[in-house]
Amino acid sequence: MTTSMLAYLARRTPSTGASYLTRRGFASDSAPVRKVAILGAAGGIGQPLSLLMKLNPLVSRLALYDISGTPGVAADVSHINTRSEVLGFAGEEQLEKALKGADVVIIPAGVPRKPGMTRDDLFNINAGIVKSLCGAVAKYCPHALVNVISNPVNSTVPIASEVFKKAGTYDEKRLFGVTTLDVVRAKTFYAGKAKVNVADVNVPVVGGHAGVTILPLFSQATSSANLANEEIEALTKRTQDGGTEVVEAKAGKGSATLSMAYAGAIFADACLKGLNGVPDVVECSFVQSTVTDLPFFASKVRLGKNGVEEVLGLGALSDYEKQGLEALKPELKSSIEKGIKFANA
Numbered sequence: 001m002t003t004s005m006l007a008y009l010a011r012r013t014p015s016t017g018a019s020y021l022t023r024r025g026f027a028s029d030s031a032p033v034r035k036v037a038i039l040g041a042a043g044g045i046g047q048p049l050s051l052l053m054k055l056n057p058l059v060s061r062l063a064l065y066d067i068s069g070t071p072g073v074a075a076d077v078s079h080i081n082t083r084s085e086v087l088g089f090a091g092e093e094q095l096e097k098a099l100k101g102a103d104v105v106i107i108p109a110g111v112p113r114k115p116g117m118t119r120d121d122l123f124n125i126n127a128g129i130v131k132s133l134c135g136a137v138a139k140y141c142p143h144a145l146v147n148v149i150s151n152p153v154n155s156t157v158p159i160a161s162e163v164f165k166k167a168g169t170y171d172e173k174r175l176f177g178v179t180t181l182d183v184v185r186a187k188t189f190y191a192g193k194a195k196v197n198v199a200d201v202n203v204p205v206v207g208g209h210a211g212v213t214i215l216p217l218f219s220q221a222t223s224s225a226n227l228a229n230e231e232i233e234a235l236t237k238r239t240q241d242g243g244t245e246v247v248e249a250k251a252g253k254g255s256a257t258l259s260m261a262y263a264g265a266i267f268a269d270a271c272l273k274g275l276n277g278v279p280d281v282v283e284c285s286f287v288q289s290t291v292t293d294l295p296f297f298a299s300k301v302r303l304g305k306n307g308v309e310e311v312l313g314l315g316a317l318s319d320y321e322k323q324g325l326e327a328l329k330p331e332l333k334s335s336i337e338k339g340i341k342f343a344n345a
């Protein structure tokens, strides 16, 4: 979902609703039927993400699953007069119904950080949650595209891959760690510093999704601006610490939820567009990769009818980015290995 689409949806009145799909090039009766399931839909990310996916005209059925609380969220969101039918599912016995027939499964289930914690400190709780939810995905919707938001993404994505391998359903083209929030932040911070229109800015962010493993490539930023080295270094550090900035500001009440819901909605929309055959849909994501010697790595990915169509290379890096790339590898490698070991224990 683009910012302009959100602005358009905000502007339109219910009486003009019939025309907005046509304006985007999809007549309502020709947009393919697409089911999206959100696991963890009653949470801080899950609720605004449910709202944003309800606004997306590419979705025809929205399944909201959590251990509790989803009937209320679903009843609330279902009153919005957009295309999708919304259903709430609570408790493990309803997980099958939530997942059956899903084209895209988004997973923001799990605990968030408190000040002083690293994302890896969430491993003990979230690893098990992701493992069990991915077991259900393998059973009930093995062909869905899976968008993993739950932290630590650097470990939860490898966990998901091992669960799918064991179930015999693994397709590396269909598994994504959602790193879009890093791109969203890099764009915002860069536009502010370079004093350019944020709508014209793009910045690839590669590596992983924790601290120094987050590597924004400001040398490839559009619109280009002549920032000093110290400014680039400060922007890099702010992007790497963006999550912590929010955790500290929330002072014990969780981590990024609203900006994450926005980022998650952008990424899921890109997945749906790819499935629907829209050409040239490219987003950064943490995927199985041969771009470096690490088995998983975030970089630009072209999305298509089967999920990942192409994992794009890193392009030319500045010396500072080359150093950042080497510096992130040991931590990212050990987080990936930790996930794989957990899944096979």
Ligand SMILES: NC(=O)C1=CN([C@@H]2O[C@H](COP(=O)(O)OP(=O)(O)OC[C@H]3O[C@@H](n4cnc5c(N)ncnc54)[C@H](O)[C@@H]3O)[C@@H](O)[C@H]2O)C=CC1
Binding pocket: 039, 040, 041, 042, 043, 044, 045, 046, 065, 066, 067, 068, 108, 109, 110, 111, 112, 113, 122, 126, 129, 133, 148, 149, 150, 151, 152, 153, 178, 179, 180, 181, 182, 209, 254, 255, 256, 257, 260
């Ligand atoms: N990838 C990224 O860029 C980001 C990731 N995150 C991560 O997203 C996760 C969720 O964050 P919040 O929504 O703020 O947390 P939250 O605590 O507000 O919500 C989590 C939800 O997950 C649900 N849940 C727990 N176990 C479940 C299970 N087995 N099945 C289904 N639902 C389950 C809870 O009931 C709760 O409603 C955290 O791990 C956080 O670190 C947060 C921000 C950015």
Ligand SMILES: O=C([O-])CC(=O)C(=O)O
Binding pocket: 112, 113, 119, 151, 181, 242, 243, 244, 246, 247, 255, 256
């Ligand atoms: O920082 C956190 O714990 C949540 C997160 O991943 C982010 O905001 O990037």
